[in-house]
Amino acid sequence: MTKFQKQNFFQNTNESYELLPFRFARINGRVLLTNLVGEYFFTKDEVLKSLVDGTLPNDSDDYLNLRSLHFICDDQTQSAKQLLGIKTRTKLSNYSNLTSLHMFVISLRCEHSCPYCQVSRQSDDKLAFDMSYETASKAVDFALSGPSPRIKIEFQGGEPLLNFDTLKFIVHDAKEKNEAIGKDLSFVIATNLAVITDEILDYCKLHDIEISTSLDGPASLHNHNRPRPGNNSYELATEGIKKVREKLGFDKVNALMTTTDKSLDDPRIIIDEYLKQGFSGIFLRPLSPYGFAIKTKKYNAYGSKKWFEFYKTGLEYILEINKSGVHFREFYSATILKKILTLKDPGYVDLRSPAGIGIGGIVYNYDGKIFASDEGRMLAEMGDNTFEIGNLATDNFKDVFLSDKLLDPLEQSMTTSAPRCSECAFEQYCGADPVFHYATTGDFLGKKAESDFCYRNYNTFSHLLDTYDSNLETRSIFESWIN
Ligand code: SF4
Structure with a gap:
């Protein structure tokens, strides 16, 4: 037979x-x-x-x-x-310029104590968790030695502004070394804005550094999500946003929200807050299952089904806002629509095949360890070093990018050959997240039929395509988001 x-x-x-x-x-x-x-x-x-x-x-x-x-x-x-x-x-042309995003974790210290924090933060008096100049210099050499003509250095923490001296050292070191190399170099600070000062803003102005901050919604929600002494995280963040705009320019600050179980009650109040603060869009992103999010059981507080309902309600509300004449985008939808409607892949790390780990962005930890992604670093904070792909003290760019520790999960992340994905109508728009699947199921591939990542993407692609194709007014709003 x-x-x-x-x-x-x-x-x-x-x-x-x-x-x-x-x-x-x-x-x-x-x-x-x-x-x-x-x-x-x-x-x-x-x-x-x-x-x-x-x-x-x-x-x-x-x-x-x-x-x-x-x-x-x-x-x-x-x-x-x-x-x-x-x-x-x-x-697929994006893949030839591998690794343009370089994340420098210059301090694990933070004066916030957010229960869902993806970074297992250290209290702010432990100087042992700051990146040294020596490690910083090696990280700059490593970042500049890759093939990408564009290098974005993102300062992360903890709260990176608590180690502002190292931040300044990295900016000077990178600019000086880049004079002979000539890459397109840019900087962004991911900060909660609680400790930003005029001196820091003057420095950012001088070196054209952008700011990325967190805004989870109105004061009651933001302060609930992000506790700090004085319970004034929202007030400091919104004052900080104003100051950044005054000093650096209106478009030099963007904000990201994290969806916690408390946010799910009503996406509209979060969207209204983003409108009130003058942002041109919002990224209705789900919570990642790492770091304190797992330790405090926040990740299990809701699954992808609840997130998807939250997303649909939010998207519907955003479409109504657009219909009333206000241009306001949902960034996750805009990224997917760009993949669906154009040949330009926006290169979003979670929607790449092979996955974006290492080749989309790479992380240098304060202690010199190199991680394939921020989520891989968070996993290491929980005691699992699977995504630790090298060390600045001993490894160069080639060692790290040709190591099996990176190539193995990358090879397994190809959606064109992954079970279920290879037959899925959305494979061309989707990607792979080996860190998420490893964290939740113990292997890089995961079982897509049971995967929250797959559920979220499958339903989002399906909903967006159906909505785009069924209504002319919605179609023109979606098209305005990708142009
Ligand atoms: S939607 Fe699911 S099955 Fe389809 S490509 Fe994405 S992860 Fe794979």
């Missing part, structure tokens, strides 16, 4: 057209077809059946649409295969 059908079983009996690779999914009674480069087509079951049977009439609208979108080719369109190849190469 043979395991597979003979080759001629799969050959098209109708000579008029040839099928090009595609996958399909059913969404709200319609059939979605997607091809190799993410072009999509909504149709009916009968059309799909006729398409694969080789009986689709070549004068039908479906035939002409599917041919122009590279789902089929015929005698007149043999160049479709080459075009598909060129589009695939364009989509």
Whole structure:
């Protein structure tokens, strides 16, 4: 008995057209077809059946649409295969410039004590958790030795401003060393803004340093999520945002929110707060299962299903805001829509295949350890060093990027060959998160049928495509988000 059908079983009996690779999914009674480069087509079951049977009439609208979108080719369109190849190469072109984001954890100290914090922070009087000049200099050498023409150095913590001397040292060291190299160098500080001063802002102005901060919602929610002495995290953050805008410019500060179980009550009050603070959008991001988020059991407080309901309500509200004439984006949706509607991959770390660990961004810990991602570092704080991929004291760029510790999870993260993903209609838009799957299931691949990552992405892609394709007004709002 043979395991597979003979080759001629799969050959098209109708000579008029040839099928090009595609996958399909059913969404709200319609059939979605997607091809190799993410072009999509909504149709009916009968059309799909006729398409694969080789009986689709070549004068039908479906035939002409599917041919122009590279789902089929015929005698007149043999160049479709080459075009598909060129589009695939364009989509993957980001990967040649590996690692433009370099995260420097210059202090683990923090004066906040957020229960969901992804960093297992140290109390603010422990100088032992600051990065030394010697380690900082090695991290700068490492960052500048990679192939990417653009290098973004992001200062992280704890609270990086508690080690401002090392931050200044890194900026000077990187600029000086880069004079001979000529990369496009930029800096951003990820800070809660509680300890920002005029001196720090003057320095940021001088060196064109941007600020990324946290804003979880209105005062009651933000201060509940982010306890600190004085219970005034919100007041300090919003005053800080104002000061940054006055000194550095309105667009020099952005904010990220973290969705906790308390945020799920009503996304609209969080969105209203972002509007009140003058932001042009919000990233309705879920909580990651690392660090204090696990220790304090916050991650288990809600799963992806609850997050998805929260996201849908938030997105609906944001669409209403746009319909009233105010341009305001949901950034996760905008990133996905860009992947769906254009050939430009925005390079978002969680939606890359192979995964973005190491090759999208890399982390230098205060003590010289190198991690494949921020989440990998958080896992190490919990005692698991799986994603520790080197040490600045002993390893150079080549050692780290050719090590099995990085290549092994990267190889397993290819969605084109991963079980379930390889057949998924959303594979071209999706990515892999080996750290998340390792943290939650113990292996890099995870079981997609049970994966919160998969649930979240599958439903978000499905919802966005259905919403985009069903309503002209929504379609033009979504298009304005990606332009
Ligand atoms: S993770 Fe889920 S949504 Fe993403 S490609 Fe794999 S099966 Fe599809």
